Amino acid sequence: MSFLSGLFGGSGSSQPVEKEVSASSELFNSTTFRSNAIPSDPSSSSSSSSSSSALPQPPTSQAPAPVTPAPTALDTFGTAFDPARLHPLAGLGENLDFLALDEDKLNEIEGSASVLPSRGWTDDLCVGTGTTYLSGLVVGGMWGAKEGLSRPLGNNPSMKLRINSILNGCTRRGSFTGNSLGVLAIFYNIANSSLDSIRGRHDTYNVLGAAALSGAIFKSTAGVRPALVGASIMTAAAGAWSAFKNTV
Amino acid sequence: MSHGDHSRDPCPYVILNDFGGAFAMGAIGGGIWHGIKGARNSPRGERFVGSMSAIKARAPVLGGNFGVWGGLFSTYDCAVKGYRQKEDPWNAMIAGFLTGGSLALRAGPRSAFGSAVGCGILLGVFEGVGVLMNRMFAQPIPQMQLPEQAPAAPAVA
Numbered sequence: 001m002s003f004l005s006g007l008f009g010g011s012g013s014s015q016p017v018e019k020e021v022s023a024s025s026e027l028f029n030s031t032t033f034r035s036n037a038i039p040s041d042p043s044s045s046s047s048s049s050s051s052s053s054a055l056p057q058p059p060t061s062q063a064p065a066p067v068t069p070a071p072t073a074l075d076t077f078g079t080a081f082d083p084a085r086l087h088p089l090a091g092l093g094e095n096l097d098f099l100a101l102d103e104d105k106l107n108e109i110e111g112s113a114s115v116l117p118s119r120g121w122t123d124d125l126c127v128g129t130g131t132t133y134l135s136g137l138v139v140g141g142m143w144g145a146k147e148g149l150s151r152p153l154g155n156n157p158s159m160k161l162r163i164n165s166i167l168n169g170c171t172r173r174g175s176f177t178g179n180s181l182g183v184l185a186i187f188y189n190i191a192n193s194s195l196d197s198i199r200g201r202h203d204t205y206n207v208l209g210a211a212a213l214s215g216a217i218f219k220s221t222a223g224v225r226p227a228l229v230g231a232s233i234m235t236a237a238a239g240a241w242s243a244f245k246n247t248v
Numbered sequence: 249m250s251h252g253d254h255s256r257d258p259c260p261y262v263i264l265n266d267f268g269g270a271f272a273m274g275a276i277g278g279g280i281w282h283g284i285k286g287a288r289n290s291p292r293g294e295r296f297v298g299s300m301s302a303i304k305a306r307a308p309v310l311g312g313n314f315g316v317w318g319g320l321f322s323t324y325d326c327a328v329k330g331y332r333q334k335e336d337p338w339n340a341m342i343a344g345f346l347t348g349g350s351l352a353l354r355a356g357p358r359s360a361f362g363s364a365v366g367c368g369i370l371l372g373v374f375e376g377v378g379v380l381m382n383r384m385f386a387q388p389i390p391q392m393q394l395p396e397q398a399p400a401a402p403a404v405a
Contacts, residue, residue, distance in 0.1 A: 123265070125269075126264075126266075126267075126269040126272065127261075127265050127268055128268060129267075129268030129269075129271050129272050130265060130266070130267035130268025130271065130315075132268075133268065133271050133315055134264065134267055167354065175309070175312050179308035179311060179312045180308065182268075182275065182311060182315065183308050183311065185268075186271075186272055186275060221304060
């Protein structure tokens with residue numbers, strides 16, 4: 001509403017005419033064509049100097065108004081937001097508020113930056129599980145395709161029979177590998193995010209601990225010994241992956 | 249509203265997200281479902297063991313079914329978006345049609361077409377309900393308040 005009243009000269013006529021002059025001089029001072037169009041009468045110059053604190057200028061430089069560069073989009077959005085640096089005609093003060101800017105905040109745990117930006121543990125869970133499941137599906141599908149290609153089908157098998165054998169192998173091995181790896185990835189990502197939020201940071205110890213935990217849970221129904229074996233295998237794999245990431 | 253939907257990744261990467269989300273939903277929900285079902289179907293004293301074996305046998309399969317459906321749907325959705333260069337409810341319906349058709353492809357073209365039409369109609373119903381809810385709960389746009397009289401003087405003298 002203040003923006004509208006500033007634009008239309010105050011239809012309620014509560015605003016003095018003096019405000020109009022100073023606003024127009026601020027307009028001239030803040031835009032790029034100020035060099036040949038500076039209003040030169042002393043009254044308006046004094047009013048513009050008195051109101052130069054509202055002028056758009058970087059917070060570090062104390063230069064007078066004509067030297068101040070006009071704010072670019074980078075100045076406005078690249079630093080912390082200051083409503084006083086917007087256009088003076090807009091009349092924006094301290095009472096400017098936003099609609100829920102932090103609704104999709106990125107993950108802020110230290111050291112947890114990944115390839116894709118993450119918006120928290122659900123994002124990690126989804127992307128990690130999806131990647132692992134998909135790669136398991138691809139690897140298992142290749143395994144099944146090889147199995148179907150080399151399966152003996154009697155002498156002189158037809159093409160249709162061979163394709164059927166390959167598809168059967170793909171759907172059998174692919175879904176088995178993908179499902180197992182996907183469940184393992186769910187365990188791993190939940191453990192990893194829990195450890196992250198408990199310890200408040202993300203490092204190699206978290207990765208190793210989460211890998212051991214997920215391997216143990218995955219093989220926990222087979223007994224203590226397979227659970228320990230699974231935990232050590234997962235820890236070794238996670239350690240190798242971390243070492244690979246650190247060297248690259 | 250802001251420009252676009254910032255709560256999801258851009259298109260090729262959202263496939264991974266949807267794959268994993270659908271798989272996790274199926275696996276965790278299947279774990280709960282088959283855990284209860286396995287416990288109910290077991291004799292007394294064997295309930296925990298029966299529940300565990302049911303979870304182990306069935307939850308990953310359900311997760312896999314969900315994951316393949318969601319991932320395929322997301323892939324087709326991205327492909328249709330990229331081809332049409334539009335975002336509207338037709339994207340989801342076309343993607344649902346293609347997903348249902350692809351998943352039933354081994355049962356023959358007739359069955360595949362039937363499944364595709366079923367999936368497309370289902371997604372169309374979802375999208376229609378979404379549009380209706382949106383229209384019902386949307387804030388009415390207030391009428392803009394125009395000034396009573398013409399501006400007194402131009403802003404720049």
